[in-house]
Amino acid sequence: MRGDIHNSYDPDLESAWRKSEVLVEVLPYIRRFRGKVVVIKYGGNAIVDSSSGIDRSLQSFAEDVVLMHSVGIMPVVVHGGGPQIGDYLKRLGKSSEFVDGLRVTDSETLEIARMVLVGKVNPEIVTAINSLASIAVGLSGSDAGLIMASPHSNEHGFVGKVDSVNPEILEKLLGQGLVPVVATIGVDSMGQSYNINADTVAGAIAGAIRAEKLIYLTNVEGIRSVADDPSTLLRQIDVDDLLGLINDGVVSGGMIPKVHSCLDAIASGARSAHILDGTRDHAVLVEIFTDKGIGTMIKSGELDGSTKELG
DSSP: OHHHHSSOOOHHHHHHHHHHHHHHHHHEEEEEEETTEEEEEEEEGGGGOOOOOOOOOOOHHHHHHHHHHHOOOOEEEOOOHHHHHHHHHHTTOOOEEEEEEEEEEEHHHHHHHHHHIIIIHHHHHHHHTTTTTTTEEEEEGGGGEEEEEEEOOOOGGGEEEEEEOOOOHHHHHHTTTTTEEOOEEEOTOOOEEEOHHHHHHHHHHHHHHHOOOEEEEESSOBEEEEEEEEGGGGGGEEEHHHHHHHTTTTOOHHEEEEHHHHHHHHHHHSEEEEEEEETTTOOOOOOHHHSOOOOEEEEEEOSSSSSSOOO
């Protein structure tokens, strides 16, 4: 009888064994990244709008953030909201004009952007995280002089560029065990607000606080060596090779600000940058806590040729 019991197939027990294998794989990454800052840019394209409750993609992201925090990693969330801003402009009958991939922003568009980023998207992300653990604090670049900005160009209106980042408020929040969630509105010395590209802000913040990782969650799987061929996804690339892809025109469109901000962040002190598909459930956990990881990892210097580096 005893032998029959041990030889029988128990799906629940098999599932438990598989989970134990996952936990063993996760352990060295928990030890490696405990106490380290990870900046996550949660793109507007990765947020699926929901008119009732918290949508599944946002819920998955919130679970990732809370789990990271629970094992001692210090996440900082920087979010965009371009699609949501575009939707609100359409509802108000206002058209959008883009120059070099950036939305031309007059005073009315700026107010709408502020309303959407600070008044809608930011609270939705904060609420999703706090529904699991009361750790998230919403703020914008105008709070405590976090992001000082100036006009990107005359033709873009109130689109800003990052002049400086004062990480003090982020460091204080992280030191208190909280998760900052940053809306990308900056200000100049006169108090004028600017809407700033979220990719750029995430890179600037990651560099300023010397983040261990900068992770971009978007709706693409990563960087390809041939833009329209999914089979050419690059798992790792160093700075020099990435610059070559930019110069050759392989990296183009909306990917350009992402890769430039990755390069700037690494040059400023961030250890690595990653671009991955945030529309897939638990994308952040798969990247950080598994041997294989997903998306594209960008690092300075020589890569060791393995699928993913632990260090």
